[in-house]
Amino acid sequence: MASTSIPTTMRALIQPSATEKHLILTQREVPAANSKADEHLIRVHTVAPCAGELLWPKNFPPPKPRELIPCPDVAGTIVTAPESSPFQVGDEVYARTNYLRPGCARDYAIGVTDELAHRPKHLSWAECAAIPLSSQTAWQALFFHVGIGDFASDAWKGKRVLVTAASGGVGVWVTQLAHLAGATVIGTCGPENIDLVKSLGASEVINYRTTDLRQWAQTTPGKKVDVVIDCIGRKSLEDAWCCIKDGGVLLSIFQPPKQVQPDEYRGKDIRDIFFVMSPNRSHLEEITKLVEQGKCRPLVDSVWPLEQFGEAFKRLDSGHARGKIILDLSLNH
Structure with missing residues (x-):
């Protein structure tokens, strides 16, 4: 035709x-x-x-x-x-x-x-x-590569997820989808985007200009997270190693996490992941439904x-x- x-x-x-x-x-x-x-x-x-x-x-x-x-x-x-x-x-x-x-x-x-x-x-x-690209990257990161469960799984409830560059193209989708799945979301961004990231579902927002992730993780026991989804790499990803619980998952869409693993890092059983998304019609259709239902944007x-x-x-x-x-x-x- x-x-x-x-x-x-x-x-x-x-x-x-x-x-x-x-x-x-x-x-x-x-x-x-x-x-x-x-x-x-x-x-x-x-x-x-x-x-x-x-x-x-x-x-x-x-x-x-x-x-x-x-x-x-x-x-x-x-x-x-x-x-x-x-x-x-x-x-x-x-x-x-x-x-x-x-x-x-x-x-x-x-x-x-x-x-x-x-x-x-x-x-x-x-x-x-x-x-399409940003949402499918977030969807595949969370629900296929992390290994906790799919979008409808109760396994996300009670999990803590840290998202770097949470106001960026992919970060806004990780924040929304992780929140919708039942996780507690912590996002990093600049001060001008704090309210935005909170509106997308983050329970806590870290101003990266005044607080680095190592400082944040060391301030209070219990701050560490089950999952980091890194959208920016480099220094932010290096510091993110210090935020992961033993047995947690560190996923980056920017670079392999081990490239910037701190020499002094002593955590145990961390799964580190780097991946590039693949276009998938069924994933995009699931996201379309959520958008049409007004659950994410x-x-x-x-x-x-x-x-x-x-x-x-x-x-x-x-x-x-x-x-x-x-x-x-x-x-x-």
């Missing part, structure tokens, strides 16, 4: 090579979806870049060479679909697309059934693009026209974004 009036060329953001961290806005041919490979062509409305993603091609080269287009988070409208697809032409969808393919910072992109979901209709296009820092990609990525790289940066391809076009 296909809609009509698909142009032959489109705007696209291109990273010239894996070693260059700048982008150029240029014209490219509209991609052709391969229906035999379960591919859908999507008219892109909004996308969201991910912090550090311009380093991915160098540090994590795609298995097969491909054009380097950023922004795996996408929200848009189906314009072609395989006959067997559960998604029809005109359906409004969102996804975190697979790293094997170019990203979605272009007017038309490709998505496959196993990564697509119908978008929450009550949200804006910008809010929808803020959800995305957080958008700012919205930019595609032509202002430079300013958008500068804001992203500042490390001070409160939620997700969004590129809206319908603006100024």
Whole structure:
């Protein structure tokens, strides 16, 4: 199935090579979806870049060479679909697309059934693009990699979960989902975001500018946690080792935790985990239900026209974004 009036060329953001961290806005041919490979062509409305993603091609080269287009988070409208697809032409969808393919910072992109979901209709296009990568990363971290239990498990009740960078793209989802699962959540953030993180479900918020995690863990017996979900790495992750109970779990989405384990650390039986999320339609559909029920929400820092990609990525790289940066391809076009 296909809609009509698909142009032959489109705007696209291109990273010239894996070693260059700048982008150029240029014209490219509209991609052709391969229906035999379960591919859908999507008219892109909004996308969201991910912090550090311009380093991915160098540090994590795609298995097969491909054009380097950023922004795996996408929200848009189906314009072609395989006959067997559960998604029809005109359906409004969102996804975190697979790293094997170019990203979605272009007017038309490709998505496959196993990564697509119908978008929450009550949200804006910008809010929808803020959800897939961050929420699925949080979902998989908590309910698949930590090993305590799935979202509906009573095993989370009474557990203490520490979230670093709790006001960031992934942190806001870890905070909300861990709270909804029944855990007691402690979040770190700057002073301007303390009220926000509390509103997302954190019982305690640590101002990282005035209190480091080692100090916090040493102040009062019983402060240590069962699980740390680290979203920022480096010094914060190093200090997080001191916050884990013996037998606890330290998971980072930034780097392998052992890379920054303190030399003097003497804890026992800590499971340390580093993982990269994989797009999963069923996970995104579960998150969609929670969003539509009003139990959790995305957080958008700012919205930019595609032509202002430079300013958008500068804001992203500042490390001070409160939620997700969004590129809206319908603006100024």
